[in-house]
Amino acid sequence: MxxxxxxxxxxxxxxxxxxxxxxxxxxxxxxxxxxxxAPTPATPKRGVDPAAAYDGAPSGVQKLGNISSSEVTRTSIGMSELDRVLGGGLVPGSVILIGGDPGIGKSTLLLQVLAGLSNELPALYDTGEESLEQVRLRAERLGVADADLGLLAETCVERILALAKPQAPKLLVVDSIQTVFTEALTSAPGNVAQLRECASMLARFAKATGTALILVGHVTKEGSIAGPRVLEHMVDTVLYFESEQSSRFRVVRSIKNRFGAVNELGVFAMAQSGLKQVKNPSAIFLSRHEQPVPGSVIMVAREGSRPMLVEVQALVDGSQLHNPRRVALGPDGQRLAMLLAVLHRHGGIGLGDQDVFVNVVGGMRVTETAADLAVVLAALSSFRDRAIGQYDVICGEIGLAGEIRPVPGGEERLAEAAKHGFKRAIVPSANAPKSRRVGDMEVVAVGRLSEAIDAIK
Structure with a gap:
């Protein structure tokens, strides 16, 4: 041999x-x-022709002006939070990759989705990690055991395609892509070559038949989807399941979406009967203290198209170390060090001998620069041991020259804060309305960091 x-x-x-x-x-x-x-051409052992598993549509050169620009028909999943992340629902022929830590609820959510859609369109669920009996037990726990849903326990991609073709599903879920292999390659499942080839074959099937395809992917210890990054380039949408340890809340974040906005957010809560939608996520990220607490600031974050109220907490304490600690859970840690330097240079307040800890309540990850002003004022509030108003909301980007720069979506942020009963908002001058009021909420416009510090005295 x-x-x-x-x-x-x-x-x-x-x-x-x-x-x-x-x-x-x-x-x-x-x-x-x-x-x-090395990939070598080989005849499938079970006599299945991969090319015969689906009928490829003929292609040809067309003029751009002759192509119809009709609106893409979407199918609602039945969960508004997931529909938001996908850009409005499922698109026929789209390929979705969803990843997350083990046990976070990927299979639970997909089984709920398939069961809810089974009466509207034919669906097929292929599980490569569990037996059909295990899927049945989960369905009984979720209360969807009577759903008209096709189940398949197969890991050979040629067999999956051959069995899926006569079923003609409009939604196909493969859980997970790391367990699937093609007989054309001799390497083990989960290998780079296997991942690339299997995903390519499944994506071609989805595009040719108009089937919406959902692939479940494992993640590495760094939190990224295991395998080559080309896997994320091959699909239309990439979703990540996020959650803090011991928290029952789950966040689904859109990292890539060819049919909608990226960085959209869907919030769910894990219950005994499965994942439940959180229609008002602002409520879970606010502590709502009975009395104002030093170091606590409310800001309006914007994830995708959704404004959301989150609580930023800071603790400033005298350091016993030669190099004081700068710890940020939620905001960017490197940016925290920069903001403290700006506070010293343009605010006249030095925290060089203090440990500074910053946290976003609920395990929320805030990466936008609109959190700058909230982080700085929360640290200042903790350092002075003086609470900021309980009904104050703050947002704004801080530049290195000490200026307060505008943030995108200022009107939506102010409207969200006013809707939740806040009485005062400290925002960049460029985001403040001319009337300096939004409903019953007063808007304080600041152009420099020193003005923002004076506003909370």
Whole structure:
């Protein structure tokens, strides 16, 4: 028997190298080359022709002006939070990749979705990690055991496509892509080559038949989807399940979406009967203290198209270390150090000998610069041991020159704060309305960091 040829594949970019090296020559990543069997053409062992699993649609050159621009028909999933993340619902022929930590609720959510849609359109759920009996037990726990849903326990992609074709599903879920393999390759399931080829075959099937395809992906210890990044480029939408340990709340975030806005957010709560939608997520990210608390500031974050109230807490305490600690859970840690330097330079308040801890309540991750002003004023409030008004809301970006820069979606943020009963908002001058009021809420416009500090005295 001829010896199999091996190559080394980069887990970061998918490039192949003839021999191992510490650094990938294509993308420059270190220690990402793994040994893999070189793909070789082979006849499927079970006599299944992959090309015969679906009928490819003929293609041809068309003029841009002759292509119809009719609105894409979407199918509502039945969960408004998930519909929001997807951009309005499922698009026929779209490929969705969803990843998250083990046990976070990916399979639970998808089983609920499939059961809810089974009466409207044919759906097929392929599980490569569990037996059909295990899926049945979960369905009984979720109260959807009587759903008209097709189940399949298969890991060979040729078999999946061959069995799916006569069923003609409009929604196909493969849980998970790391367990699926093609008989055309001799490498093990989960290998870079297997992931790339299996995802490509499933995506071609979805595009040719108009089937909405959902792939479940494992994540690495860093939180990214395991496998080559080319996997994320091949799909239309990438969703991430996020949650803090011991928290019952789950956040579904859109990282990529060819049919809608990115960075959209859907909030769910894990209950005994499955995942429940949180229609008013602002309520779970606010502590609502009975009395004003030093170091606590309310800001309006904007995730995608949704404004959402979150609570930023800071604790400033004298440091016993030579290098005081700067810890940020939610905001960017590097930006925290920069903001403290701006506070010293343009606010005249130095925290060089203080430990500074910043946290966003509820495990929310806030990456936008609109949180700058809230973080600085929360740290200042804790340092002075003087509480900011309980019904004050703050947002704004801080520049290195001490200026308060405008943030996108200022009107929506102010409207959200006024809707929840806040009485005063401290915002950048460019975001303040001319009347300086939004409903019953007073709007304080600030142009410099020193003005914002004076506003909370």
């Amino acid at each position: 001829a010896k199999s040829k091996t190559v080394f594949v980069c887990e970061s970019c998918g490039a192949t190298q003839p021999k191992w090296a510490g650094q990938c020559a294509d993308c420059g990543a270190w220690n990402t080359l793994v040994e893999s069997v």
